[in-house]
Amino acid sequence: MATYQPLPFERPIQELEKQLADLNAQENSTPEHAEQIRQLKLEITRLTREIFDNLGAWETVQVARQTGRPQTPDYIELVFDEFVELHGDRAIGDDRAILTGLAKINGRKIMLIGQQKGRTIQERSDCHYGCAHPEGYRKALSRMQMAAKYGLPIICFIDTPGAYPGIGAEERGQAYTIAYNLREMSRIPTPITAVVLGEGGSGGALGIGIADHVAVLQHAYYSVISPEGCAGILWKHVKHADKAAQALKFTSADLLRMGIVDEVIPEPLGGAHRNHRRMAMALKASLTESLKSMDGLSKEELLDRRYEKFRRIGVFEETAIEETLAATDNDPAADADTDAEMTPDANS
Known part of the structure; x- marks a missing residue:
C-alpha cells in the first residue's frame, strides 16, 4: 500500500x-x-x-487526488484473479496512461481498460500523469472491439484529470479520437461497466465512459472541467477553484441525484487511501453485481438500454420547463397576469 x-x-x-x-x-x-x-x-x-x-466539493477533489489513493494497478492486484496486458494501438505506439488487457473476476473472463497516473516521478512521466494521448484512446477502442468479437464484457476504470493537452496530441487528432470513441462505444454490442475511481475529468474521462452501468466511488468526482479550469474561465484565477468546485456539482451525491451515474460505491471510513483492501472488496462486489445484472440481455436490448440511458441525462431541465408551462396554462390567475402585462397602459 x-x-x-x-x-x-x-x-x-x-x-x-x-x-x-x-x-x-x-x-x-x-x-x-x-x-x-x-x-x-x-x-x-x-x-x-x-x-x-x-466534505465540501473542493475537499472531495483533494481526496480524489490523494497520492495514496488506489489506482488501476492496485485494483488489478486486489480485485482480479488474472490479468494479461495488451499493448499498443497498432498505429503510433503504446500509451501508458491507459492500461488494457484480459482479466478474470470470480472466474469470469472480461476485458479491462483502466487509466493510470503512476506514483513515482518516473511512472508519472511515463503515464503523462494520467492524461492519455490519441493512441491511448485508439488502444482502448481496439480492445473494446476485440471484447465484442469474443463476447466478453468490458470494465473501464476512469481516473484522469483530462486528456493530454499538448500540441502533438492535438496534431494527431485528440478531439476527433475521443469523439470517435464516444460514437463507437455507444454501439459496441457487449456489456460495459465504468467506474470513476478518483478524478473523472472532461472528455479524457468520457472517452472510455460510455457504459451500460456507470458507478463512482464515494469520494471521487466526475466533471465537464477541472475546478481550476472553471475558475480560470469564470473568475480569471485558479485561487477560486473552491468556488468553482461547489458550482460544478460533481460530487458523487450530486451525480447520483442528477442521474449521471447509476451507483455510488461506499469507501472505507476515512477514504479509499486508508484501506486499499477494503475498498477493493467493495468494488469487486459492485462489479460482480453489475455484470450479473446484464446477463441474458440480447444485443438489441443492451444497445437500446444504453441509448435511452444517455438520452435521459438532462431531461430534468426539460421536465421542469414543461411542468412550469403546464402550471401556467392551467392557472387562470397566471393567465390574467399575463394578459395584464400585455395590455397597453392607457396613461403611457
Whole structure:
C-alpha cells in the first residue's frame, strides 16, 4: 500500500492517531490503560466519520487526488484473479496512461481498460500523469472491439484529470479520437461497466465512459472541467477553484441525484487511501453485481438500454420547463397576469 500525506482537514485525525500510537507503545497492561486506548479509538472513528461525511466539493477533489489513493494497478492486484496486458494501438505506439488487457473476476473472463497516473516521478512521466494521448484512446477502442468479437464484457476504470493537452496530441487528432470513441462505444454490442475511481475529468474521462452501468466511488468526482479550469474561465484565477468546485456539482451525491451515474460505491471510513483492501472488496462486489445484472440481455436490448440511458441525462431541465408551462396554462390567475402585462397602459 502506498504511503500518503494527510490532507489539511485530516490533521486532527492524525494527531489523535499519534496519541494512539504512543499509548500502544507503552508497556502498560492496566485496565485504565486499556480503557484509554478504547476511548481514543472511538474518538478517532467518530471524528473521521464526522469529517468525511461532511466534505465540501473542493475537499472531495483533494481526496480524489490523494497520492495514496488506489489506482488501476492496485485494483488489478486486489480485485482480479488474472490479468494479461495488451499493448499498443497498432498505429503510433503504446500509451501508458491507459492500461488494457484480459482479466478474470470470480472466474469470469472480461476485458479491462483502466487509466493510470503512476506514483513515482518516473511512472508519472511515463503515464503523462494520467492524461492519455490519441493512441491511448485508439488502444482502448481496439480492445473494446476485440471484447465484442469474443463476447466478453468490458470494465473501464476512469481516473484522469483530462486528456493530454499538448500540441502533438492535438496534431494527431485528440478531439476527433475521443469523439470517435464516444460514437463507437455507444454501439459496441457487449456489456460495459465504468467506474470513476478518483478524478473523472472532461472528455479524457468520457472517452472510455460510455457504459451500460456507470458507478463512482464515494469520494471521487466526475466533471465537464477541472475546478481550476472553471475558475480560470469564470473568475480569471485558479485561487477560486473552491468556488468553482461547489458550482460544478460533481460530487458523487450530486451525480447520483442528477442521474449521471447509476451507483455510488461506499469507501472505507476515512477514504479509499486508508484501506486499499477494503475498498477493493467493495468494488469487486459492485462489479460482480453489475455484470450479473446484464446477463441474458440480447444485443438489441443492451444497445437500446444504453441509448435511452444517455438520452435521459438532462431531461430534468426539460421536465421542469414543461411542468412550469403546464402550471401556467392551467392557472387562470397566471393567465390574467399575463394578459395584464400585455395590455397597453392607457396613461403611457
